Amino acid sequence: MTTTERPATERLVIIGGDAAGMSAASQARRMKGPDELEIVAFERGHFSSFSACGIPYWVSGDVGERDELIARTPEEHRKRSIDLRMRTEVTEIDVAGRRVRSRDLETGEDAWTGWDKLVIATGARPVRPALPGIDAPGVHGVQTLDDGQALLDTLDRAAGRRAVVVGAGYIGVEMAEALLKHGYEVTVVNRGEQPMATLDPDMGRLVHEAMSGMGITTVSGTAVTAILTGDDGRARAVATDDAEYPADVVVLGLGVEPETTLARAAGLPLGRHGGLLTDLAMRVRGHDDIWAGGDCVEVLDLVSGRERHIALGTHANKHGQIIGANAGGGYGTFPGVVGTAVSKVCDLEIARTGLREKDAREVGLQYVTATIESTSRAGYFPGAAPMTVKMLAERRTGRLLGVQIVGREGAAKRVDIAAVALTAGLTVEQVTALDLGYAPPFSPVWDPVQVAARKATAAVRAGG
Template sequence: MARERLVVVGGDAAGMSAAANARRRRSPDDLAIDVYERGPHVSYAACGIPYYVGQLVPAAENLIARRPEQFEAEGIGVHRRHEVRAVDTVQRRVLVQPLDGGEERWEPYDHLLIATGSVPVRPQVPGIDARGVFGLNTLESGMAVYRFLEEERPRRAVIAGGGYIGLEMAEALCLRGLEVALVEKEEQVMLTLDADMAGPIAQELERVGVELHLGESLTALETADGRVQAVVTDAGTIPCDLVVLGLGVRPNSELAREAGIGLGVRGAIVVNERMQTDTAGVWAAGDCAQTFHLVSWRPFWVALGTVANKQGRVAGINLGGGYATFPGVVGTAITRVCELEISRTGLQEREVRELGWEHVAVRVEAPTRAHYYPDAGRMAVKLLAERGSGRLLGGQIVGTDGAGKRVDVIAAALHAGMTVEEFVHLDLAYAPPFSPVWDPLLVAARQLLSRV
């Protein structure tokens, strides 16, 4: 019998990372660890799902980072298909329901980590529960789409939502030979970028054959015999036999809310830098937990595998008796749509305005390599800085061929609170195969400097 018991609710990135880190520091005699996971899989790479659907990744198996047996071998109890229905924070116990039969039961804990992730936004429109309509946030849901493609051979897909998942799934389904339409209620795709950066992304989608319906809202799904037949928007009807919802996700924080644990931005669980909630003995990490934005200096919520892994690691170190903190994020994200690399960090123009701050911005286009070097690509860089102070506020990149990861330099500068004046002096690497003499980031910074 272990001295203490850690219960983890949710067995993906944050939960398993925490469990593994806690185990590394405390032996099974000292700390029993039990993970309850509603689904059949633990520790998988949700971000890889579009590449599995698009058959760039051969099998769902490949997305599994570590198997349950590996955790069990380390003395971590992994209980798949077990749902935690309630938390009693006074008596420190959770109500566990085995999903494959058996009675629900109360299990005690000394420390509880809530790592329940996020759930896809499902609009309450007619037909939303029809066969052929998929959300995408678990490996199971990805496998369900895959099976549907194999068994039903759909020919025409509509993607609802032009964000990361929507765009990645649009490309994946193009690769699978479907006709693909994409519906987005705003006038641009990729709302986390400014409109002047999103244009080339729309062009790239159209280049590979995606039919764009911008400025259209999903109002209903037409069905027949319980199967989806068409997507109806406020502008018309788009026939289809497959619908993928990419309308964003929200924190899966019902369990915490019902237990009286404090929630914050968008309903995410409030945590401090060590990942402790406002309730004694209860921790949270990953997509269900809030974080902090190091550029806006405000609480923030984002659902990303990187953040989940980092928060999980920090929670695990602390639960293991160590000391670690997670200061927050600067809002970095990246994806690829066909040939285009798309990345962003910090605040975009809309976010700056919402804070009531004022900014200057610049957008430049430049080659990704020396102009004379073969196969030089093109990239657009946008940089934002605070008016007056010149503090760098954010950056966006759209381009080919090594453009995207350059955003990490801007992210590092945001962490450091650099001004444009400081940024312009960065000693960035140059050789003809990698960059023009003035890296496009520095070209942008030089121009921005004159506007601060």
């Protein structure tokens, strides 16, 4: 085993060569040149800085080439004097000794590398329940580019055209669309009451209905008990308590959990979702020279005041940028999230921000709800597409608590209005007065979010 001692200049070591890690590296490099700061990054995979969120669209064929999902190659990072070591897995963090142990996955060689500053950006791993048959050929995750390529290979070769997607969250519904585009007959099996458990069930029902209209079968309230295999050992069906769903391909879309095995072994503080806990500057709590960001950390939900785990590239990029600024001697903070997410299944757009009803109840907030139908453009304008907006407001104070939108073109990004309003702590009555962009091709004279806010305002007044 070799040991790379710390050089005379400071050394920043980064574990994880994806969005958070490499954003941190890039920002730190902008702050300090190589004569002041050495940057070493370890990535166990074959790719750096790729868009995991883009994989469903590569599988679907919307994005033609895998490499389009790569924001920056290892070579590009190295040109900026970032020593990015690919296929090299960090196997231990020695906090007291300020060093990490790594293994070159090609040669099997171990090495210690010292650090002055450390960034943990180990990401998330897909939830993969210990079901019989889960490792059979024909069962696919969609977390990495290698996963995506393996799935595409299977889709080309599969004997039949029946696909089962396990899980009906973002990845599940996006993969349902992708499989549909490959000509598959798609069944989504889902433990929750409705697809998209990040929505309230009444809004999830709208997603269910729309997916039915696209020819996607959604089976809800059912847990998968096994993946059944054929004589050739390949997956042939997905079994639940009460049924079997034949499958030529099975896609796992059960979400992800923080990859914090290393951090846990090193005794670093983890939250109730298993993610690293940081301060506002993204420093691991209690550790001045260790930062963490991206899918491996928990973030503060500004509406509920609770920590949450949200794996999303946009947060990872922000974390990385802030970590890089701080590690590079600058200053930045990440105040928290409000839980905004957008997605689509074919032409159905789905968006949410803030609290669902159950979230509000969980933290003791009493609320009123308002649900309205409106359109993306003036009702008389061609292409005006329907949308349903549900809004939660705190009882008595009228503070906006959450918004969910299900609709067609032009629906999803309207959630940003609510996301900013939530961040600012506006009441639903204040939302009714917002000066939003209006012209017939872009909005009805009252934006749908404001139509919901008017109804919510009335509900607050009536609510006692």
